[in-house]
Amino acid sequence: MTRRALIGFPLAIALLAMLSLYRVTLGFPVAYLVLLTGILFWITQSTSWNILSGYSGYFSFGQAAYVGIGAYSTAVLFGRHGVNFYVTMLVAAGLSALLALAIGGLAFRLRSLRGEIFALLTLAVPFILAALARINTGIDGGQGIIVSVPDFPEGIGLFQDFLYLISLLVAGAAVAVAFVMRRTRIGWALAAVHDAEDVAEGLGVATFRYKLQALVASAVVGGVGGAVFALQIGFVAVDSVFHLTVPLFVIVISVLGGRTHWMGPVAGAVLVVLLQDRLTASGLGEWQLIVLGAILVALVIVAPDGIWAELRSHPLVATAAAVVVTAAVWLIPSAELLDAVLAGLLAATVVAMVRGRLTTPPPRVQPAETEHADVAVPPVAAVPIGAPIVACTDIAKHFGGVKALDGVSLTIHEGEIVGLVGPNGSGKSTLVSILAGSQRPTRGRVMIEGRDVTGQAPHRIAHAGIARTYQIPKPFLSMTVRDNVAMAVMFGRTPKRLDAARADALGPLETVGLAHLADAYPAALNLHQRQLLEIARALAADPKVLLLDEALAGLNPVEIDNAVAVIRRVHESGVAIVIVEHLLRVVNQLATRLVVLDRGTRLADGDPKTVLADPAVVRAYLGKRAHA
Amino acid sequence: MPPRITTANTVPNHSNAVAGVSALARENSIPATAAVAGMLFALANALTPASAFEWFGTVFAVVILGGIGHLVGTLAAGVLVGALSSVVSVVLSPAAAPFVLFSAIVLALLLRPQGLFTVGQTR
Numbered sequence: 001m002t003r004r005a006l007i008g009f010p011l012a013i014a015l016l017a018m019l020s021l022y023r024v025t026l027g028f029p030v031a032y033l034v035l036l037t038g039i040l041f042w043i044t045q046s047t048s049w050n051i052l053s054g055y056s057g058y059f060s061f062g063q064a065a066y067v068g069i070g071a072y073s074t075a076v077l078f079g080r081h082g083v084n085f086y087v088t089m090l091v092a093a094g095l096s097a098l099l100a101l102a103i104g105g106l107a108f109r110l111r112s113l114r115g116e117i118f119a120l121l122t123l124a125v126p127f128i129l130a131a132l133a134r135i136n137t138g139i140d141g142g143q144g145i146i147v148s149v150p151d152f153p154e155g156i157g158l159f160q161d162f163l164y165l166i167s168l169l170v171a172g173a174a175v176a177v178a179f180v181m182r183r184t185r186i187g188w189a190l191a192a193v194h195d196a197e198d199v200a201e202g203l204g205v206a207t208f209r210y211k212l213q214a215l216v217a218s219a220v221v222g223g224v225g226g227a228v229f230a231l232q233i234g235f236v237a238v239d240s241v242f243h244l245t246v247p248l249f250v251i252v253i254s255v256l257g258g259r260t261h262w263m264g265p266v267a268g269a270v271l272v273v274l275l276q277d278r279l280t281a282s283g284l285g286e287w288q289l290i291v292l293g294a295i296l297v298a299l300v301i302v303a304p305d306g307i308w309a310e311l312r313s314h315p316l317v318a319t320a321a322a323v324v325v326t327a328a329v330w331l332i333p334s335a336e337l338l339d340a341v342l343a344g345l346l347a348a349t350v351v352a353m354v355r356g357r358l359t360t361p362p363p364r365v366q367p368a369e370t371e372h373a374d375v376a377v378p379p380v381a382a383v384p385i386g387a388p389i390v391a392c393t394d395i396a397k398h399f400g401g402v403k404a405l406d407g408v409s410l411t412i413h414e415g416e417i418v419g420l421v422g423p424n425g426s427g428k429s430t431l432v433s434i435l436a437g438s439q440r441p442t443r444g445r446v447m448i449e450g451r452d453v454t455g456q457a458p459h460r461i462a463h464a465g466i467a468r469t470y471q472i473p474k475p476f477l478s479m480t481v482r483d484n485v486a487m488a489v490m491f492g493r494t495p496k497r498l499d500a501a502r503a504d505a506l507g508p509l510e511t512v513g514l515a516h517l518a519d520a521y522p523a524a525l526n527l528h529q530r531q532l533l534e535i536a537r538a539l540a541a542d543p544k545v546l547l548l549d550e551a552l553a554g555l556n557p558v559e560i561d562n563a564v565a566v567i568r569r570v571h572e573s574g575v576a577i578v579i580v581e582h583l584l585r586v587v588n589q590l591a592t593r594l595v596v597l598d599r600g601t602r603l604a605d606g607d608p609k610t611v612l613a614d615p616a617v618v619r620a621y622l623g624k625r626a627h628a
Numbered sequence: 629m630p631p632r633i634t635t636a637n638t639v640p641n642h643s644n645a646v647a648g649v650s651a652l653a654r655e656n657s658i659p660a661t662a663a664v665a666g667m668l669f670a671l672a673n674a675l676t677p678a679s680a681f682e683w684f685g686t687v688f689a690v691v692i693l694g695g696i697g698h699l700v701g702t703l704a705a706g707v708l709v710g711a712l713s714s715v716v717s718v719v720l721s722p723a724a725a726p727f728v729l730f731s732a733i734v735l736a737l738l739l740r741p742q743g744l745f746t747v748g749q750t751r
Binding site: 119127244 | 688729742
């Protein structure tokens, strides 16, 4: 696949370049070149958007900021002060990158950043920049700037040829960046962020770094594209570059084409721009916008994963339909080449979609009964208790006036299974979140093997040796079971390549008894299997302490027995375990030590038998439960 | 050169009302409220199909600043946003209004992402 891309990609660029270089020989009209240049601009911008927003799911409404910065860099420096055009492209890239660093550095640091906050932040930026350009006479002053034609090498032909070739170069580079990012670690990291960001961070993915890298890459691509855009429009004014149609168009193109694939924006841009051009030429007048909108809405509804996904799953049928329909339409005397191409493209999409709906989907993996441990497990774990691994002292966590935790200390030793119990609202889950680093304690310290990790990012704590599962399983839905586990290996303490990580993923899957479902997608798993997947994923991070947050909730008795056997196996492999659980039967069976929390304080800590006989525990926890 | 006067700043008093009302409309998903806001807007301003774009940012901002799901917060944020842009238009220049307004919005988002008037910290 990679080799195919290495050959196919330069070939495609070369073929497209030939359209201009041998334009006269081929008899290729300049008007088509203008249209292609327009398509290339939108390919560049949509790819730029897709690198961050499509891959990671953080929708940005600020694409116009990069277009504006790029266009004004060229307009002011080249158009007004005569600086070399290529230098202004570099300046555009640099300024865009700076802006991205500022936005990302501020926004991605917010612990409570939600998608809509990011969307609004990015929406506000172009407004600010537009106002700045309008006020500042050194930039624009509200007059607009004329951008003349730069010097270009002889032999290229017309200015339009030069513009086309440089747009092709920029768009090609943009798609190449998107391709490489998708195929490397950063692509996997962004896909994990898209599916379940906090899980990814907890497994050791440095999400902040990867998001920032994606944002900067997106900005550089967008800025350079904006610089070329200044040449394309010839007259740069605030309203023409900082307009809201830029982000809206870019989002439509990327979503329509398909956000998860690097080719998605390319397919989307070709279709949308061609459609718009044909509608303009059709003499519908103002109606064309209504028709365009209706077609786009219909396409997004019938192909929510994007047209590229549909075309790719039925390449032969789609190509055949495209060729036949293009040829047929071209034979109609009144039709133009572009009409034929557009008809072919639409036909291919429709045929691929119909074909996809008609063919029966591949049989869903039958969630087979999970393997049962047929070995009789010894009732008490024979693992010796060793040195302390995790020690937290005097942990407090306040939410406004509510004290979820108030001065709790807890030490976890090698070889232990600590049962963490307590009534609802006693602070168990908060303590787990603080141990895993996803919440900062208001007061107190967390030490792992003598190293203070209080307030460190969760991925660092994961690398230090703590892994957790979630009460409600949060698998990466876009990845197979094997890749879910491989993610934790890839981004673990010692980073590994994908192939090695996939091989290593089998071990944890066998431990939990999910190896036979390695190639299934999480959607096909039942609750029990999803919880086992959570455990396998956490194990793959090679933890010293495993935090199980209500890993048995909602299971039937047979499944509980199976889960208990799995937890035993994990424990015997040398991992200390903290298990948060309501079912006392299970905790009694498993735990070597019991810690009882009540209203944010530690009520008891010790041998299960002694603790359960403690009158205070009976009153606070068991008594209340018995009466409930 | 005379300052460029944008539609949004022509009638400052109405900006308040429209921002507030249309923000409320979004929150309650009552298209009728948005239509009323649109009517008010049309009474006071020159109307073009592109006017909607100018409001996209402002309305979105007002809802988030007020805190999603908080009716009174949205109303207050609407008044605040309208007042701020009017004051800047008069004191500085109409062209500076979007700059100050959106800078304030960015600051507010960074400092209080849970909404301006939400008490306490959400989990």
